[in-house]
Amino acid sequence: MIGAIIGDVIGSHYEGKIKKAKNKDFELFTPYSICTDDTIMTIAVGQAMVNTYQEKEISVIQKELIKEMQRLGRLYPYSGYGKQFKYWLREENPKPYNSFGNGSGMRVSSVAWLYDNLEDINKYAEITASVSHNHPEGIKGACAIASAIYLASVKKSKDEIKEYIEEKFKYILKPISQIVEEGSNYGASSQITVPVAIQAFLEGIDFEDVLRTAIFAGGDTDTIACMACSIAEVYYEIPDNLLKFAYSRMDLPLKKPLKNFLMLMKEKNKLNNNLKKVLILLENENI
Template sequence: MLGAIVGDIIGSAYEFNNTKRKEFHLFTPKSKFTDDTVMTLAVARWLCGDKEHRKETLVRHMQELGRRYPTAGYGGSFMRWLHNPEPQPYNSYGNGSAMRVSPVAFYAHSLQEALGLAKISAEVTHNHPEGIKGAQAIASSIYLARHGATKREIKSYAEEQFHYDLSPQLDDIRPTYSYDMSCQNTVPQALLAFLEGANFEDVIRIAVSLGGDSDTIAAMAGSIAQAFYGIPQNLASYCYALLTPYLRTILNKFEESIGVLTPDPFDIERFIKAQNDDNTYQQALKEILQGHKTSHWIWYIFPQLKGLGHSTYSQYYGLADTDEARTFLANPCLNERLREITNALLIYKDRNIERLMGSSIDALKLKSSMTLFDAISPNDIFSKVLDVFYDGKKDRNTLQIISKTFNGHISNN
């Protein structure tokens, strides 16, 4: 189901700023998870926690998670349902039923079970026949893709069972396609994006380039593409990092329950690769031991939180939060190197930090990095750097970001 989350996050920046081109930035400062992700994870939590798969349990999980993330972008009718003490289905044929259904296809042990669970997951809100059909079409396509069906077979099944017309070419649809939230006018488009795509990323790019409800179309198409192609590590880890710790926990438990093991979901190995390329870490250590930074390596030697910089490097090597920072520090190689080069800094305790780091900007990045690691490992070598070079003062912006993500709560704006 991570494919749905990746599609949601990539499409989020273009939902109300549509693009009709496949060439666009996959991630921007506006990229975020939306209601598609939150409700997908609510379904996953239901599947893990209630083996009887009762509707009332699903409703409880959806309401609890929806209220926890109130700014995720819910529609008006669904928002009222979220806060209703006695919520009832409201005959919707919107694509909310199809956007959240992917976990059932990864959980189910048979096609019939996938169809049955999809129906239950839809009916608590979207009990209109089109709402149920949309959820079942996406779920069955994922299930078939997981079990080796060809695109031709998936297409035939969707056409025969759900009577969707999958004959049009998206190049013919794209110019006049506009915003539509109904299952009947988004599920076929998501299926076509999957059918026309050459790989996972291509499927997402095609889905977003249609315009309209881009995050939901990409979420639906991405969920099928994951089952068919898998997800590139760089896309998976980037989106995983954009989830809150609370949502990551739900995702991890679900994947564990279905036997999916992801040993490095943050892709912490990207730091080791960058440090090893051209012997960069040894060069960085040499510069610090000589008392003056002269080359460019700050992002992956002294990483700071994502969002504090705007360059491609700062986004790619930015740490999502204290969870990812702990994972960084738990890696034996990165832990040893970070402490070694931090100790090297302290050799020059009487030197101006801007001179030592080569610029005021890198001195500020170092302060941010030390503030972050001090937050997860207090009274350690990181606090010594803050005491020696910054008069014990910590980076305020880093502390603000940490406080926003405390206990898994984060603003989704």
């Protein structure tokens, strides 16, 4: 969860701009870095999954997802949503609209923390996508990111993660250097951006390097970094300066549901050191 938020915040300043960079040595901390729709929807989905944890009825989970996504989305109406999703947020009875955008992949990370096997993770990842991004590619993107997070969390090797993603989801994982050279990373579809995010994680040597690699790839930088860093946070220690910077960009309506999610993780004894640090920050603010 915090990895996804960090990726979103740091990547927000560089969307559509990073093509000018000649290497990965760019400024991470800028006054223009903000939480975008990626953070907002990640937290909304996390709250909905907490509210329905262990619920078996799919329609109940979908109803709660819609409620929480609309509740938080309407609090932050100018946060970079796609055109169709803006309408979805305002509709009284929103329906899925066959989207294959990367919104399903960027908001799914809570599922991989909550559930303990790939069967359940793919099942609930599909449910989180289904309320809006019900195109097969939208569903596949959510399942691929959630699966990669889970596999990283149980310390599968990067070769094993790569093999699973390629075999299960049929993604072609190209080196980031090739993607940059080809300029093939423009657009916000799951088909384009999810493989790039996973590849950025595979190539990174630590959390910051995953973040820099994801942003350097260009294109939809906040969402690619959000997805890549949602995987990296279960594999690597997050530097304190990155964690505190992203945390500083959040306000109370985002921090409260984030704490709700972390408290459930604490109850399940599933907090890693990164999430423990976030919970301490929240508790120090008496949130």
